[in-house]
Amino acid sequence: MAAQAVQWEHGLLQVRLPLPFALKTVNSYVFTEPAGGYTLIDPGLRTEETLAVWEAVFADHSIVPEQISRIVLTHQHPDHYGLAGYFAELSGAPVLMSRRAHRYVRHLWGEGSTMTGELAELFALHGMPQHYIDEISSNLSSFQEKVSPQPQQDQIRYIEAGETLELGGSQWELLDAPGHAYGQLCFYEANKKWMICGDQVLPRITPNISVVPGEEMNPLGDFLASLDRLSEYEVKRAFPGHYDSFTTFAGRIAEIKQHHVQRLEQMLLMLEEPLTGFEVCGRSFGARAQQSPHQHRFAMAETLAHLYELEQSGRISRTERAGVIYFLR
C-alpha cells in the first residue's frame, strides 16, 4: 500500500488515512518534536487498513511508534479519535483532548453509555420510521470496535481553548470550535499563520452539523458564530481533517456560511405546510440520505440542526401530534 504523506516545515507531516465511508479519507498530523519524540494529532479510525498505512508511514519516515510522546485530538469523532487508545497503550503517551470532547466519548462509547438510545428516541420524535432507526442504531454500535481500546482516564490530559500548546517547537493557540463537535479545538500558529482546523472548515464538503442528544441544541447557530470568530484570524495555510491543505480559509468560511443560509431558506419555504423532521430530511436530501444508515443519520441530524436554528431564530414553530413533532412557518 502506498503511504500517503506530505512533509511540511516545522517538522509537520500530514498523513492521509483510509475510511470505510463515502468520505474516503481522514488526515492525521505528526509533529517531530525538537526535544525528541512525536506528537500524533487525530490518529484515525481503528481498522486494519488504517494500521497498514501507519506501518508504511512509520517505515518511510523512520518513526518509531513507541517514541510517540503525545496524542492530541482536535475532536472526538471516531474517524479522528479511534486509534487514540491504541497508540496510548503502545507508547505510554498521554491523550490530550478537551474536557467536553471526553464527556462526549463517555456518553457515546463509555460503560453504560446512553447516547444511541437517546438518538433513537429523538429521531422517533421527529417522525423517522422505526426500521430506519434500527438500522442507524446498529450502525452506530458497530463503531465501538473502531474506537477500542479507548484511553484510560489516567491517560487523558485536558487541553482547553485559550491555552497554548507547543507543537514542533512552535506555540499554537487553542481555539474553541463548536457546532460540528462541541469541545473541538483548532490550533493556530500566529507566526506562520497556519491553522490546524479539525473538521470546522473543510475544502470540498461542508462539515456535518448534527443535533446530538446531551449536547447544546442549536449546533448550527453555534457553528455559524464560530465561523465568524475564526474568520478574524489571518490564515495563510489551513490543515483540515479531510482533503488537502488549502490557502483560502476566509473564502471557504464564506462559502460554507452561504451553503447553510441557502439550506435554511429552502427549508423555510417547505414549511408552509406542517412537516416532520423526517419529511424535511427526505425533501432536502432525497435518495442520497438513504444510501447508508451512516449517511441517513448525518442527513437526519443535519436537518434537525437547521430546523432548530430556524426555530431558535423565531422563523418556525413546532406542534406535537400523537407524539410526533411537526414544524410550521
Ligand SMILES: [Zn+2]
Ligand atoms: Zn472527520
